[in-house]
Amino acid sequence: MLQQLEGSRAMAVAVGLCRPGVVCAYPITPQTHIVEDLGEQVRSGRLQNCDFINVESEMAAISVTIGSQAAGVRSYTATSSQGLLYMMEGIYNASGLQLPLVVTLGNRSIGAPINIWNDHSDAMAMRDAGWVMLFAETNQEAADLHIQAFKIAEETCIPTMVCVDGFILTHAYEQVDLPSQEEVDDFLPPYNPKMQLDLAQPQAIGTMVPPEYFMELKYEVHENQKKTVAVVERVGAEFRKKFQRHSGGLIRSYKTDGAKTIIVTMGSVAGTLKDVADELGDEFGVVSVVSYRPFPTDALVAALRNATNIIVLEKALALGVGGILANEIKLALGGSGQKIRSIIAGLGGRLITKALLKDCILAHDGDPELFLGLRHDCVNSLKK
Amino acid sequence: MSYSTIRDRFEPENTALQSDYNRPNTLTSGHRACQGCGEATGARAVLDTAYRATNGNLVVVNATGCLEVLSCVYPENAWQVPWLHSLFGNTPAVAAGVASAFKIKGMHDVRVIAQGGDGATLDIGMGCLSGMFDRNDDVLYVCYDNQAYMNTGVQRSGSTPAYSRTATTLPNAKYFGNAAGTGKNVPDIAMAHGIPYVATASIANIQDLEKKILRAINIRGARYVHVHVPCPLGWGYPPAETVKVARLALQCGLFPLFEAENGILVASTPIDVLKPVEEYLRLQRRFAHLFGKNANPEAIKMLQQIANKNLEKYRLSGGLSDV
Ligand SMILES: Cc1ncc(C[n+]2csc(CCOP(=O)(O)OP(=O)(O)O)c2C)c(N)n1
Ligand code: SF4
Ligand SMILES: [Mg+2]
Numbered sequence: 001m002l003q004q005l006e007g008s009r010a011m012a013v014a015v016g017l018c019r020p021g022v023v024c025a026y027p028i029t030p031q032t033h034i035v036e037d038l039g040e041q042v043r044s045g046r047l048q049n050c051d052f053i054n055v056e057s058e059m060a061a062i063s064v065t066i067g068s069q070a071a072g073v074r075s076y077t078a079t080s081s082q083g084l085l086y087m088m089e090g091i092y093n094a095s096g097l098q099l100p101l102v103v104t105l106g107n108r109s110i111g112a113p114i115n116i117w118n119d120h121s122d123a124m125a126m127r128d129a130g131w132v133m134l135f136a137e138t139n140q141e142a143a144d145l146h147i148q149a150f151k152i153a154e155e156t157c158i159p160t161m162v163c164v165d166g167f168i169l170t171h172a173y174e175q176v177d178l179p180s181q182e183e184v185d186d187f188l189p190p191y192n193p194k195m196q197l198d199l200a201q202p203q204a205i206g207t208m209v210p211p212e213y214f215m216e217l218k219y220e221v222h223e224n225q226k227k228t229v230a231v232v233e234r235v236g237a238e239f240r241k242k243f244q245r246h247s248g249g250l251i252r253s254y255k256t257d258g259a260k261t262i263i264v265t266m267g268s269v270a271g272t273l274k275d276v277a278d279e280l281g282d283e284f285g286v287v288s289v290v291s292y293r294p295f296p297t298d299a300l301v302a303a304l305r306n307a308t309n310i311i312v313l314e315k316a317l318a319l320g321v322g323g324i325l326a327n328e329i330k331l332a333l334g335g336s337g338q339k340i341r342s343i344i345a346g347l348g349g350r351l352i353t354k355a356l357l358k359d360c361i362l363a364h365d366g367d368p369e370l371f372l373g374l375r376h377d378c379v380n381s382l383k384k
Numbered sequence: 385m386s387y388s389t390i391r392d393r394f395e396p397e398n399t400a401l402q403s404d405y406n407r408p409n410t411l412t413s414g415h416r417a418c419q420g421c422g423e424a425t426g427a428r429a430v431l432d433t434a435y436r437a438t439n440g441n442l443v444v445v446n447a448t449g450c451l452e453v454l455s456c457v458y459p460e461n462a463w464q465v466p467w468l469h470s471l472f473g474n475t476p477a478v479a480a481g482v483a484s485a486f487k488i489k490g491m492h493d494v495r496v497i498a499q500g501g502d503g504a505t506l507d508i509g510m511g512c513l514s515g516m517f518d519r520n521d522d523v524l525y526v527c528y529d530n531q532a533y534m535n536t537g538v539q540r541s542g543s544t545p546a547y548s549r550t551a552t553t554l555p556n557a558k559y560f561g562n563a564a565g566t567g568k569n570v571p572d573i574a575m576a577h578g579i580p581y582v583a584t585a586s587i588a589n590i591q592d593l594e595k596k597i598l599r600a601i602n603i604r605g606a607r608y609v610h611v612h613v614p615c616p617l618g619w620g621y622p623p624a625e626t627v628k629v630a631r632l633a634l635q636c637g638l639f640p641l642f643e644a645e646n647g648i649l650v651a652s653t654p655i656d657v658l659k660p661v662e663e664y665l666r667l668q669r670r671f672a673h674l675f676g677k678n679a680n681p682e683a684i685k686m687l688q689q690i691a692n693k694n695l696e697k698y699r700l701s702g703g704l705s706d707v
Binding site: 063067070071 | 440441442443445452453455456457458459461463464465466467468469470471473474477478479480481482483484485486487488489494511512514515518519
């Protein structure tokens with residue numbers, strides 16, 4: 001049913017429809033509205049058979065959900081920025097223990113300097129933690145990806161994070177079509193753990209693994225991540241079939257057929273970029289990466305194959321190195337000879353406007369690395 | 385009752401489960417603890433008692449530390465109970481999650497024990513432990529206190545006693561081991577949270593330990609039991625003397641045995657034969673610098689004062705009911 005909803009609320013409703021048994025989180029802007037709403041769902045009885053637990057830190061939040069998931073109950077938490085860093089040890093632990101948690105990350109920059117606004121620095125800080133990481137473009141997709149996330153996580157035993165741009169999605173009101181409980185139940189079967197704390201068959205979960213076995217375990221997890229590309233794609237297709245709309249999958253291509261210049265990006269800014277591509281004409285297309293992890297190398301190579309110019313626009317960077325997504329795309333396209341430019345945009349919530357985007361997209365001989373809208377008057381080394 | 389052997393021919397009701405050939409053996413043989421490890425002894429006694437009391441409806445969450453490393457290095461596993469290790473500092477929260485999951489599944493008979501060393505409990509895990517107490521989560525948390533970070537090679541923790549030698553509080557011409565006037569008392573901190581049950585126990589008094597675990601396991605909500613577990617490697621005494629060292633800690637008053645309900649002290653175990661702290665200290669190389677060539681009688685006096693204070697605070701000379 002179409003409703004005008006805040007993004008956080010839409011996601012909270014979607015998560016509730018997935019019937020988690022334990023929800024546990026710690027407040028941090030811009031994630032808070034999601035868990036507030038889930039708390040209300042539990043207290044009002046709309047979400048039954050769910051324990052909503054207030055904890056003293058993000059470390060506790062991820063740890064409670066690690067415990068409850070290991071005991072065989074579908075578990076959920078949400079965080080942002082500093083909170084993600086605070087739970088980082090648990091983030092790696094959850095994937096190492098192969099616990100299919102689902103976590104929402106309301107993307108926000110990382111301090112210092114402290115800044116509550118949106119960019120993707122937090123997500124990038126955990127890019128090698130062995131999680132599935134999906135990026136939403138709209139509030140509709142943000143809601144839909146959660147329903148897919150539980151399915152992907154539980155099928156692969158890989159914890160799954162849904163990344164949603166802080167404020168731009170979490171606090172924006174948009175029309176969202178939310179499914180019914182029956183539809184979600186039909187799509188997402190009850191959690192059937194592949195491993196759990198079982199009284200009938202006691203086993204030790206989380207033992208120390210010595211050098212004789214450690215490499216093999218990591219190799220298996222690595223291979224499993226790679227195979228998950230197919231799962232993310234399939235679940236996206238199943239979702240499309242069931243709910244009659246395109247959400248999820250590996251990447252989304254827009255006007256790429258015949259495009260000479262393709263802009264690659266992640267998250268909500270894809271919407272703005274599509275408008276820009278429309279205005280610039282047929283030679284411009286957009287590819288947004290929905291599944292950042294597993295990294296959809298083949299799909300990206302296929303989508304970008306015929307473009308002469310590739311521009312990677314991202315809201316994060318490896319300090320002293322450059323664009324993270326840009327470098328991964330360079331690696332994926334290795335030796336293709338295509339021109340690849342990197343644009344760093346929107347750090348700490350800096351506005352990304354169509355005018356700025358057009359200028360730098362059209363600057364064909366532009367800098368191979370450009371900071372969109374950088375104020376030269378504020379940077380000492382750039383002052384004339 | 386005070387410190388009898390674990391098997392009591394004259395008072396069979398006083399016989400410890402640990403002397404029963406058919407004890408559950410939750411931590412079974414073949415693990416990698418050092419000879420004479422107090423922590424392994426304590427954990428087996430705690431979990432065997434809990435296992436029997438719950439008919440096996442028991443799940444254990446373990447912090448990183450000696451107990452985790454000694455018990456299961458893949459592909460071996462000495463635990464006979466469902467067991468989960470996540471991290472060093474998050475065990476109380478993980479256990480809270482496990483308890484919540486069993487509640488949601490409607491498995492109300494299942495009891496959850498969280499366990500860890502002193503470092504896991506009162507240093508890195510303090511935040512999560514306080515949160516578990518605050519929410520009154522349905523978890524029995526057991527701390528095995530060997531008064532240092534043993535697993536990483538005997539470094540100082542918040543439970544390391546004054547003047548004790550550790551790898552990070554080495555005595556030299558200027559320093560006499562760990563600084564006096566530092567450290568924290570977790571049973572007191574637990575009591576300040578007003579949780580239903582707090583107790584201390586020792587591997588030198590297994591009957592008392594078993595009774596306390598039995599009591600704790602049958603209460604719902606957050607419970608805390610702090611067990612004194614000497615470590616031959618870290619403290620520097622022969623492995624055969626673990627129980628002797630543990631017993632002397634009780635008898636000199638440095639480790640008081642007591643119980644508290646809802647934040648109020650309700651019982652303590654009077655000392656049968658009061659001993660001077662010196663007798664306890666002399667057995668252990670971690671206090672060797674207090675004796676001999678550069679002896680420090682002032683330090684020994686300070687430790688005696690701490691013991692004397694305990695005698696009064698916890699009424700170890702009698703006055704509260706015997707547990
Ligand atoms: C976050 C983190 N910091 C440090 C360590 C290293 N570490 C592992 S066990 C341990 C000491 C454990 O001490 P304690 O909890 O007292 O248990 P014990 O080994 O003495 O039984 C330390 C410091 C770790 N595993 N994780
Ligand atoms: S170092 Fe101490 S605590 Fe660790 S296994 Fe050896 S005796 Fe036990
Ligand atoms: Mg210790």
